[in-house]
Amino acid sequence: MKSAKFxxxxxxxxxxxxxxxxxxxxxxxxxxAVISSNGGKVKMSSLTIDSRGAEIRIDQYVPAGVSDSxxxxxxxxxxxRGTNRGALRGIAEELARRGFVVLNVDGYGQGMxxxxxxxxxxxxxxxxxxxxGGSFGQYDALEFARTLNFVDQERIAMYGHSMxxxxxxxxxKKDSGYYTLNDLLINVLADxxxxxxxxxxxxxxxxxxxxxxxxxxxxxxxxxxRAEKEQFYNTRLKTIIGSDPGTAEVEVGGYxxxxxxxxxxxxxxxxxxxxxxxxxxxxxxxxxAMGGVNFDHWYSIAKDGSELTxxxxxxxETILNNEQLADTLNNRRARMVCYAPTDHCGLxxxxxxxxxxxxxxxxxxxxxxxxxxxxxxxPLSDTSNIWIWxxxxxxxxMLSMIAMIFPIVALLLKTKFFSGVIVDSKEIESAEPLSKxxxxxxxxxxxxxxxxxFLALRHANNDxxxxxxxxxxxxxxxxxxxxxxxSTIGFWFVIMCAVIGLVMFIAKVIVNxxxxxxxxxxxxxxxxxxxxxxxxxxxxxxxxxxCYTAMILxxxxxxxxxxxxxxxxSEMRAACWSYAVPYFVVFTVMYFFINLGINYGARKDISESxxxxxxxxxNSVGAWLVVVGSYLSRLAWTxxxxxxxxxxxxxxxxxxxxxxxxxxxxxxxxxxxxxxxxNAALVxxxxxxxxxxxxxxxxxxxxxxxxxA
Numbered sequence: 001m002k003s004a005k006f007x008x009x010x011x012x013x014x015x016x017x018x019x020x021x022x023x024x025x026x027x028x029x030x031x032x033a034v035i036s037s038n039g040g041k042v043k044m045s046s047l048t049i050d051s052r053g054a055e056i057r058i059d060q061y062v063p064a065g066v067s068d069s070x071x072x073x074x075x076x077x078x079x080x081r082g083t084n085r086g087a088l089r090g091i092a093e094e095l096a097r098r099g100f101v102v103l104n105v106d107g108y109g110q111g112m113x114x115x116x117x118x119x120x121x122x123x124x125x126x127x128x129x130x131x132x133g134g135s136f137g138q139y140d141a142l143e144f145a146r147t148l149n150f151v152d153q154e155r156i157a158m159y160g161h162s163m164x165x166x167x168x169x170x171x172x173k174k175d176s177g178y179y180t181l182n183d184l185l186i187n188v189l190a191d192x193x194x195x196x197x198x199x200x201x202x203x204x205x206x207x208x209x210x211x212x213x214x215x216x217x218x219x220x221x222x223x224x225x226r227a228e229k230e231q232f233y234n235t236r237l238k239t240i241i242g243s244d245p246g247t248a249e250v251e252v253g254g255y256x257x258x259x260x261x262x263x264x265x266x267x268x269x270x271x272x273x274x275x276x277x278x279x280x281x282x283x284x285x286x287x288x289a290m291g292g293v294n295f296d297h298w299y300s301i302a303k304d305g306s307e308l309t310x311x312x313x314x315x316x317e318t319i320l321n322n323e324q325l326a327d328t329l330n331n332r333r334a335r336m337v338c339y340a341p342t343d344h345c346g347l348x349x350x351x352x353x354x355x356x357x358x359x360x361x362x363x364x365x366x367x368x369x370x371x372x373x374x375x376x377x378x379p380l381s382d383t384s385n386i387w388i389w390x391x392x393x394x395x396x397x398m399l400s401m402i403a404m405i406f407p408i409v410a411l412l413l414k415t416k417f418f419s420g421v422i423v424d425s426k427e428i429e430s431a432e433p434l435s436k437x438x439x440x441x442x443x444x445x446x447x448x449x450x451x452x453x454f455l456a457l458r459h460a461n462n463d464x465x466x467x468x469x470x471x472x473x474x475x476x477x478x479x480x481x482x483x484x485x486x487s488t489i490g491f492w493f494v495i496m497c498a499v500i501g502l503v504m505f506i507a508k509v510i511v512n513x514x515x516x517x518x519x520x521x522x523x524x525x526x527x528x529x530x531x532x533x534x535x536x537x538x539x540x541x542x543x544x545x546x547c548y549t550a551m552i553l554x555x556x557x558x559x560x561x562x563x564x565x566x567x568x569x570s571e572m573r574a575a576c577w578s579y580a581v582p583y584f585v586v587f588t589v590m591y592f593f594i595n596l597g598i599n600y601g602a603r604k605d606i607s608e609s610x611x612x613x614x615x616x617x618x619n620s621v622g623a624w625l626v627v628v629g630s631y632l633s634r635l636a637w638t639x640x641x642x643x644x645x646x647x648x649x650x651x652x653x654x655x656x657x658x659x660x661x662x663x664x665x666x667x668x669x670x671x672x673x674x675x676x677x678x679n680a681a682l683v684x685x686x687x688x689x690x691x692x693x694x695x696x697x698x699x700x701x702x703x704x705x706x707x708x709a
Contacts, residue, residue, distance in 0.1 A: 008410035008668070015411065021404035025397045025550055026557070032393035033558035035386055036089070040064060042096045044559050048112075051140040052119065057112035058141060059085055059104040059559075061096035068149035073156070073365040074101040076145060078138050078242070079348075080162025082486030082691045084111030086563055086570055087348050090387035091159065094354050095361065098380050099369045101151055103144075107136035107167060109484075110692035112573055117697075120174065125697035135171040136694065138164075142171055142237060155365045157239035159357060161348055165242035165267070176236040176263040176332070178248040180303065182206050184229045186253045192225065193218060195253075202253040203303070238332060239264040239364040241357060247305040260305035264334040266360045270347050271339040272634050272641060296356075299335045300328040308335060314359050319366060320373070329364050336360070343630075343641070345649065349565055351385045358382040391564060397554060398562035398569060401547050402657055405678065406664055408546055412539060413668060421535045423525040423671045433605045437515040442603060445508060446618040449500065449597070453622030456496035457651070458629075458643045480582040482698055487691040493651055494683065498590035501597030508601040519601045525671040533673065540677035544685065566649035569682075570689045579698075580688040587680035594679075595662045595672040602663070612663055620655045627652060650686060658683075 006020065007013035037044055043066075047058045066072065075095050077088045085104045092104045106113035118124050121134040138158065145151055160168035179187075185206035189195040195213060210222045245261035293299055298311040311317060311325050314336065319326035328334045338360075340346070340353035347353045359382050362368040370377030412418045434442065512519045528536075551569055555561050561570040572580075598619065603611050626643050633642035658679045665675035 008407060011411060011414055014407040014414075017407035018404055018411070021400045021407070022550065024400040025404075025554055028393040028397045028400070029554040029558040029560045032390045032397070032560040035390035035393065036093050036559060037064075038093070038097045038386075042093075046559070049141065049144050051108075051113075051137045052116035054108065054114035054116035054137075055112075056108075056114075056137045056141060057085070057106040058144075059089075059092065059102075061092055061100075061102040061104070062150070063096075063099055063101075066101075066150045070150045071152040072099065072101050072150055073361075073367045074103065074145050074148070074151040075361055075365075076138065076141055076156070076158045076168075077102065077104045078135075078158060078160035078164030078167045079105075079107065079110065080160075080164045081694065082484045083566075084570065084690065084692065086111070086561060086568060087345075088159075088161065090385075090391060091348060091354060091357060093387045093390065094358060094385060097384075097386070098358065098362065099367065100361065100365075101145075101148070103141055105138060105141045107138070107164070107692075107694060109694035109698065110136075111689075112571060113137060114573070115693075115697055115699075121170075125699070135167045135174070138167045139171040139174050142175060146235075153235040154238070155367065156235075156237055157361055157365055158237060158242065159361075160240070160242035162344065168240045168242035169245045169261075172237050172240050172242075172261055172263045172265075173245045173248075176238075176245075176261055178250050178259040178261055179252070180259065180262060181230060181233045183250065183252045183257075183259065184233060185210075185226060187251075188222065188225050188229065189213070190253045193222065197253040197255075199255050202255055202257070233262070237263055239266070239329075239334075239360070241266045241268050241360055243267070244335075258304045258306075260301050260333070262332045264329055264332050264364050266334070266336045266338065266364075268338040268340060268347065268353060268356050268360075270343045270353075271341045272630075272637060273342075273344040273347075293335075293337055295337060295339050297336065298325055298328070300324070301333050301335050303333075314338070314356070314363075318372070319363055325363070334364065345566060349391075351383070351388070354385055354387070355382045390560075394560055394562060395564035397560065398564060398567070401550055401562050401569065402661075402682075404550065405543055405547070405661065406668075408543060409539065409665065409668060409674070412542065418535055418539055420529075420532050421539060421671075421674060422669050423528055423532065434518055434603065435516055438517055441511050441515050441517055442601065445504060445511075445601065446614065449504060449618045450622040450625075452500045452504075453497065453619060453655075454625050455622075456500060457493055457623045457626045459496070482579045482693040482696075483583070483687060483691040484693065484695045487687050490651055490687060494587065494590050494594075498593040501594040503597075505593070505596035505600050508597075512601065517601045518604055521600065523670075524596065524600060528671055528673060532671070536669070536671075536674045536677055539674060540681050543678055544681045547682075548685075564653065566690070567653045567686065568650070568690050569686060572685070572689045576688050576693075579693060580684040583687060584680050584684040587683050588676060591658070591662070591676045591679045591683075592672065594658070595666070595676050598659060598662050599666045599672055608667065612660065615663060616656045616659050619659050620652075623652050623655055650690065654683065654686070 005013060006017040008017065041064050043062045043064050045060050047060050048055050049058060063072065077085070077092055079085055079087050085106045088104055092102045095102045108115045108119065119134045120139045123134060142156065145156060146153060158168040158171060182205065186197065186202050189206060189210060190197065193214060201209065210219060214222055240263055244265050244267065245263065247258050247260050249256050250259055293308060294310065296314050298314060298317060299308040300311055301308055311328060312322060317325050319329060338356045340350050340356060342350040342353060362372065362379065366372050368377070368379035372379065413422055508517060508519060509521065511517060547569070551562050552571060555571060562568065563570065598615055602615065629642040661679050662675035665678060666672055
């Protein structure tokens, strides 16, 4: 009886099923908001700031009840290439729980941020690129943070993942620079008071030199200038978790000297990251190839950046029990390399990585629910993490959004207008059991599908170019395939799955003619009327609009979108939908072939639920085995994973989703077209909102102008 209440065969059942999906979306959106806000103790808001004429989107986390009399440390987050600020939401939430002000920033062309005509480094449209392209809005977000009265100007830090690590390093170069405070003061003595120095004297204490050389009146003026320089130096970016900005040559007292960037630098990498970081272990697996330093140990860098002096383990040494560490952090000379037991993208989905971030930020900014040096402070444990529960809520909401597709389709198909999408069925609803040869062929095709899907994902991840050099169709004019190059991996995988689908379809047709699979090509209704075709297309538009509306309502009511790890459905600027259209066209062709392989040869002598489960397993197990192989390869890690699959995690979940959509829509319409359209549209949305267009300059589109998005 309960199942009948939600049956898609009746209009009332469809309405109840749709209502249940919406209730789940908003209930879990509300629970997710409670977790994100730490039970209302953190105020979350979405901000839009100007960055050289472009709009930059920022998620801001501030302790509830804060006022302009408060002075709280602030941390800015920078996501990597081919994703958006939502990927760092868990890190933002955990930092906010510890009382930090957090600004989670969408980079240029990613998420909801636009691209300026000229960036922070003066790169114009013709030079717009991710690699070495600047901070992509991170520096301007830093300048915005300085306008917030409740932010402690002397305790501002940044975290960056992947290309975000390069972005924060670029911001540090611009902001913190390479002059020590003493260097700045030596130059004051040289430039303002005409003092000259030997090369040895420029390393002496500037205050002592000033006291010995200047008159009382000059010394008073020097002290005023000194206060300005000290305030400037102390209010520069203090700590980054990201790439090392390295050293640079600067002029001090008339001499050229080498200095490291004046910022604490910590690199947190994935231990099993074969995109580069993890492979930089030394042969004994205990130290980093980057200078041979011990993992997870604090170091102090020399004044000229020539050597590192070990201070001790991050797990035992704190600013409360180690004066050298406190002094090193205060003077912006701390360096550390950490390796979390995860892969590249796992760094923003790992409790152990989160623990490292919390330790670094708490120690370097002297804060965790209050100053650590204040005996009244009760810090939150570095191992305390609740963000995963919010992630699970988002996951349930996303599944509910996908589930609502079916009652909407079933409900609309009952209307006079959309009933034309249903094709006269040639399918036999029940049949005699397959022959022994037919059953054998069915299982053989299933196993072959598992093997081919396994090889396709591993091959797409490891071998097919171009992963990083440029987008798959970047050389085709006009540049209608605008997404960043990281999207290429998923693109290749879908293309190979389409080839597999077509090959399997042809093979099944041949075998069916010989041993019998109980299949008939006519059942697929490949040729439908133009009216049915365009009505199916219109129905797809309604489905995507409905899903997007549900997501937007959840986001604006609760600050929650639909995501789990690398699978995400989030908001997009209006112009981004125009970027998605070419991908939709290509994916329509790809999913047409995939749909052929899924629906031709489906068994009719077993229940539809059993057939659906078998179809799910045949199409998904191969991809899941790639994941298992990658995890097993960690048992004997040599710096190379079984499969560099971290950027196609989204496909692992979407494979079974696509099978369900294809199969259910086929059963409802007796044609493969609607499932093809819906899958193509969902994947185009997923890849566009996730990947963005940051590899090159793409001017603001007319849709953005019209809708002010």
